[in-house]
Amino acid sequence: MTSEIPVYNPATEEIIARVPMMSRETIREIIGRTYDASSEVMAIPAYKRSKLLKEVARALRDQSDELARLLTAEIGRPIRSTKLIIERTASIYELAAQEISHVFSGEFVPLDLYDYPPGNENRIAFVVREPVGLVGAITPFNFPPDSMAHKVAPALAAGNSVVIKPSSYAPLTITRIVNIIKQTGFPQDAINVVTGDAKEIGDEFVDNPKVSLITFTGSSSVGLSLAGRAVAQGKKVIMELGGSDAMIVLEDADLSRAAQAAIIGRFDYAGQFCNATKRLLVRDEVFDKFVGMLADMAFNLRVGDPLREDVDLGPLISRDAVKLMDLFVKDALDKGGKVLFRYKEVPSKGFYYPPTIIEATRDARVLREEVFGPVLPVVRIKDDEDAVRVANSVEYGLDASIFTRDFARAYRLASKIKAGSVFINDTTRLRFDNLPFGGYKKSGIGRESVRDTMREMTETKVIIQSLINH
Numbered sequence: 001m002t003s004e005i006p007v008y009n010p011a012t013e014e015i016i017a018r019v020p021m022m023s024r025e026t027i028r029e030i031i032g033r034t035y036d037a038s039s040e041v042m043a044i045p046a047y048k049r050s051k052l053l054k055e056v057a058r059a060l061r062d063q064s065d066e067l068a069r070l071l072t073a074e075i076g077r078p079i080r081s082t083k084l085i086i087e088r089t090a091s092i093y094e095l096a097a098q099e100i101s102h103v104f105s106g107e108f109v110p111l112d113l114y115d116y117p118p119g120n121e122n123r124i125a126f127v128v129r130e131p132v133g134l135v136g137a138i139t140p141f142n143f144p145p146d147s148m149a150h151k152v153a154p155a156l157a158a159g160n161s162v163v164i165k166p167s168s169y170a171p172l173t174i175t176r177i178v179n180i181i182k183q184t185g186f187p188q189d190a191i192n193v194v195t196g197d198a199k200e201i202g203d204e205f206v207d208n209p210k211v212s213l214i215t216f217t218g219s220s221s222v223g224l225s226l227a228g229r230a231v232a233q234g235k236k237v238i239m240e241l242g243g244s245d246a247m248i249v250l251e252d253a254d255l256s257r258a259a260q261a262a263i264i265g266r267f268d269y270a271g272q273f274c275n276a277t278k279r280l281l282v283r284d285e286v287f288d289k290f291v292g293m294l295a296d297m298a299f300n301l302r303v304g305d306p307l308r309e310d311v312d313l314g315p316l317i318s319r320d321a322v323k324l325m326d327l328f329v330k331d332a333l334d335k336g337g338k339v340l341f342r343y344k345e346v347p348s349k350g351f352y353y354p355p356t357i358i359e360a361t362r363d364a365r366v367l368r369e370e371v372f373g374p375v376l377p378v379v380r381i382k383d384d385e386d387a388v389r390v391a392n393s394v395e396y397g398l399d400a401s402i403f404t405r406d407f408a409r410a411y412r413l414a415s416k417i418k419a420g421s422v423f424i425n426d427t428t429r430l431r432f433d434n435l436p437f438g439g440y441k442k443s444g445i446g447r448e449s450v451r452d453t454m455r456e457m458t459e460t461k462v463i464i465q466s467l468i469n470h
Helices: 024-043 046-062 064-075 079-103 144-157 172-183 198-207 220-232 255-271 284-299 319-334 384-391 407-416 450-456
Strands: 004-009 014-020 107-110 123-131 134-138 161-165 191-193 213-217 236-240 245-249 277-283 338-342 356-359 375-381 399-403 421-424 458-466
Touching: 004 064, 014 064, 014 172, 024 123, 024 134, 024 161, 024 191, 024 198, 046 064, 046 079, 046 144, 046 172, 064 079, 064 144, 064 172, 079 144, 079 450, 134 144, 134 198, 144 161, 144 172, 144 213, 144 450, 161 198, 172 191, 198 220, 213 220, 220 236, 236 450, 245 255, 245 384, 255 277, 255 284, 255 375, 255 399, 277 284, 277 384, 284 338, 284 356, 284 375, 319 338, 319 356, 319 375, 375 384, 384 407, 399 407, 407 421, 450 458
Parallel strands: 134 161, 134 213, 161 191, 213 236, 245 277, 245 399, 277 375, 356 375, 399 421
Antiparallel strands: 004 014, 107 123, 123 458, 338 356
């Protein structure tokens, strides 16, 4: 009998489904079938791939209510947000459809532009892109359909096939969307799902020569280990990894706007994002006033059943995640920090954690590690140089934000901060689907955007034609 993995509703702690714990042999067989289908996907004319992707978007919108409720059930994100996620997911497939003509337009090069090698007046060249073949995709629990779309839509648009490994916490929505894709006209094995032991699946993606590219979103430690082994096998990699995003509030900032951005940045989906605002750096001159505003706004958050339209925060993904938040808070207090705000009572059933704001010392774990939960550390800064020093003091460099009324000052600071994106007077919790997304240091390898990802998922080929007939 095949063993199974239970999928829990984090708001109720109930098992809502079970998925197969696939053996290594089964995973290898699925990779083989998907690899064989890659030639079928490549053979689909580009214009038809574009039409099929638009059909995927239409089907997602047709089933958006059902998909949103399923997503809320498996990850605990409030229904208000999951409805927007399904719409965003549909738009990513549409964007991939539109980008095909740009990515595959090719280039004609008259080689008589160059004097070397000799004889170039009798040669021409074409630069074209071809699909890599089979893409192995690994997605996280926190935004399954849109993370999936950022990997699958560009892969299919580029003419590749895909094997996708969802998080064991959140395999249901992804599996449903894969079935939708299969029903829209792509070959049946153009995309397949594998579920089971994460390490075993990752190892198979690395070791199996039929996998040409691995795209991963998740923790830095896992992603960098996969990347190192994959590159040693000659595979391409795209790694979207962790973050400890700093938000800097200067003394001339619009404090109300900054406080609202911090609340969204830290507490959206209970802080379970790589680009959540995980560290708040506030000028000493406005510190007390600002944290008072922050506490007032946090007090008005609504925590509870994520299926309710008026709820702002739902549960964390697991009981272990709740326990980890307690450890972070205890460490901060043991090192001399103090609680500035802690939310009133949260539901006793489900994996809930009260939104918490802490004034932390600079050696606290909560300021040095990636915190996936509703705990917001705040630290005082004395000047701009201090702000940059603290912002750059961690091993991550995904996003950052700066609040000031002086754009020139903000620009100077942004140029010194080691982060993939720096927002001025806005929250870090933003991502634009066709702008490069990724980070410095251990926050990733390469950049994701629909266009950038499509390019990464192709090989560049130069075809040179001699004009001399022999």
